[in-house]
Amino acid sequence: MAYISDEEIVRRLKAGDDDAFNELIERHKKMGFSLAYNMLGSIEDAEDISQEAFAIAYTEIGKFRQESSFKTWLYRIIINLCRKHYRKNKLMSFIPLYFHNKEGEEQEMDIKAEATPEDELSSKQLGSAIMKAVRRLPMKQKEVFVMKHIKGMKISEIAEILGSAEGTVKSHLFRAVNELQKKLRGFI
C-alpha cells in the first residue's frame, strides 16, 4: 500500500473519514506520549494528556488550517496541556502536605526539599537524577530541552511549535544546559 502523507489523512478526516483519525493516532501516539512523559515524568499523566491532545485534535480538526504539519499542531496542543497541568500542580504545591509521625502528631512535609547529590548518588540512580534535574528546569527551558535533546527535533521545528523565534529557542536551550550543568555538578 502506498504511503499516505499526514496532510492527506487530515484532509480525509476533515471530510468525515474516522479511519483517517485512527491512522493519525497510530502514527503519533508514541511520540506524543513520550513528549508528555518527558515533560511530566508520570506515565498516568502522560497517557491522560496525550490522549486528551488527540481528543482535542479530533474535535477541533475543522479549525486546523494545515499551515503547519499535523505533528507540529499536535505537539503544540500537548505542550499547552502540559503547561496547564504544570500551573495546576504549581498551585497545588502551595497547599502544604501533612503526614503523621510515629507519635501521631501532625507534621508538615516539605515537598520542595531537593535531594542532595550525596542522597542521589547513594540511590545509585544516575539516570533518574538526571531526569529529575530536567523536570526541575523552569517550564520554557524544559520544553525546549525535552524537544531538542530528548525528542531530537530541529530548532526551527521547536520554534514553530512554540510560536517563538529561533533565537529565543536557542537562548532557552543555552540557559537550560547551564542550569543542568549547575544541578548535575557532582554527578557527571
Next chain:
Amino acid sequence: MKCKDIQKELISYYYQELNDALKAEIERHLGTCDKCMFSWERLKTTLNNIEAKEPDLPHAFWQGYRRKVYEKIEGKKSSNLSRFPRFAPAVAAIVIALSLSIFGGIRLYESKQEKDFIAKNYELMKNLELFEDLEILEHMEEIEALKKT
C-alpha cells in the same frame, strides 16, 4: 567572533545545526581558545550523559490507547451537549426571580403612588364625585322630561 558569541553557538554546534561556514569558524576558534574549549568539553560531557528514559510499557497499554482517546471524545461531546441543560434550571430560576422582583417592584411603586395620590387629593375627588352625582341627576331630569312629553 568573540568568545561570548562562540559559546552561544556551541549548542547548535553540538546538535550539528550550523552551516558549514559557522561550523568551520567555531572549530578554528576552539583550536586556539582554551576557555571556549573547556566550555565545549563540559557541554559535551553534560549532554552526552543525558538521555531519554522511556518507560517500558506493555503491549496492552498501546492496545487500549485508542479506545481511551475515543472515550475522551465521547466525554467531550456529552459534556458539550449537557452544558446547557445542566445550567438551564439555575438560569431559569434566576430569570424568574429577577422578573418577579422587577415587576413586583414596579407594581408596589405604582400602588404606593396611587395611594399617595388618593391621600393627597381625597377632598378634591370627593367633590368630583359630588359633581358627577349632580350631573347624573341633571340627566335624569332631562330623561324624565322627555318621557312626559
